[in-house]
Amino acid sequence: MSIYSFLVAVRSDGQQLMSDTGETTSHLMGMFYRTLRIVDNGIKPLYVFDGAPPKLKSGELAKRFARKNEASEQHEEAKETGTAEEVEKFSRRTVRVTREHNEECRRLLRLMGIPFIVAPTEAEAQCAVLARAGKVYAAASEDMDTLTFDSPILLRHLTFSEQRKEPIQEIHLDKTLEGLNMDRKQFIDLCILLGCDYLDPVPKIGPNTALKLIRDHGTLEKVVEFIESDPKKKYAIPEDWPYQDARELFLHPDVRSADDPECDFKWEAPDVEGLVQFLVNEKGFNEDRVRSAAQKLQKNVKTAQQSRLEGFFKAIPKTEDQKKDLKRKHEEKVADAKKKKKEDAKTKKETKAKAHLNS
DNA sequence: ACTCTGACTCAAGACGCT
DNA sequence: TTGAGTCAGAGT
């Protein structure tokens, strides 16, 4: 996901940044400096790449593919007849993360001494396993599915960027379940009903209705039964809606077990000359910047991994306005469930966040 | 009057100088 | 693509 957003966002004159040979460098730029910043704040990150998507997702993916193709056509057309703005707009829509982008990012991480793993399928599921096993402190993702995959802690907006508009959120699964007064199975059912990546959403059922239905009936089986037997035909389950399969994916995703040798992660010193070769010689980055960045990395490898997260959490404002704002948001969306959680986390843990992003 | 969903819109990353 | 925010209209 982040590679994608780098490709979309890191631009100049509507074009992605490129080396002089015309290869895109936006993803490397984004990865490099974000990772640097994270490390510089005392976090030892572990990256998880997506593997092959589960079969259940193929329907969704096919739709996306079709939309991309459509966007490509519009992009071509815009280049002929449209304004510069239109061209740029469609250009962003046609962005795809390629195998090459992924491989270059991995090469970059290797040179930086940052470990990573390629998940068998969904990265979020793998993150959850590693977090649950204590290999890392938490799973950082924007995707709420991470909780559904049973990660004990989810961090959102972990970018440490200067102009982070969103504060870092630390969401604890146990508190979330507690707040909802649900067990994990119900929580999974709720998330499926709310609309997950694998299934079409049920029309007319939004966050509130979903929550109510699960509360009233307990399980998806019962909910579906209720909906289908409702004489008023208020809701309609989509034709092809294998919710059991989706549930199975959340309960037993295809992941690398945490005690697998592949999950024996090491944070190492950066290969400075390798970085220079790659980023400067091959991709045209500024040598001074790369070297000073590499130096920072080096320094941080030695530094005892002491948390500096506090410094960032303290920035979270707590005015009355802010609180109101949170309350309002708190009442919406899937996030609803979890955001409620976040509120707790905020009012309580605020500054307590420890950042052994791993041990 | 109030609640809820759905449709629409917009922006999207990080650095460093002023 | 995603999310976040806003708005209108249907339903209760």
Place this chain on the structure above:
DNA sequence: AGCGTCC
């Protein structure tokens, strides 16, 4: 904070 620049 705003804005040009990174490649």
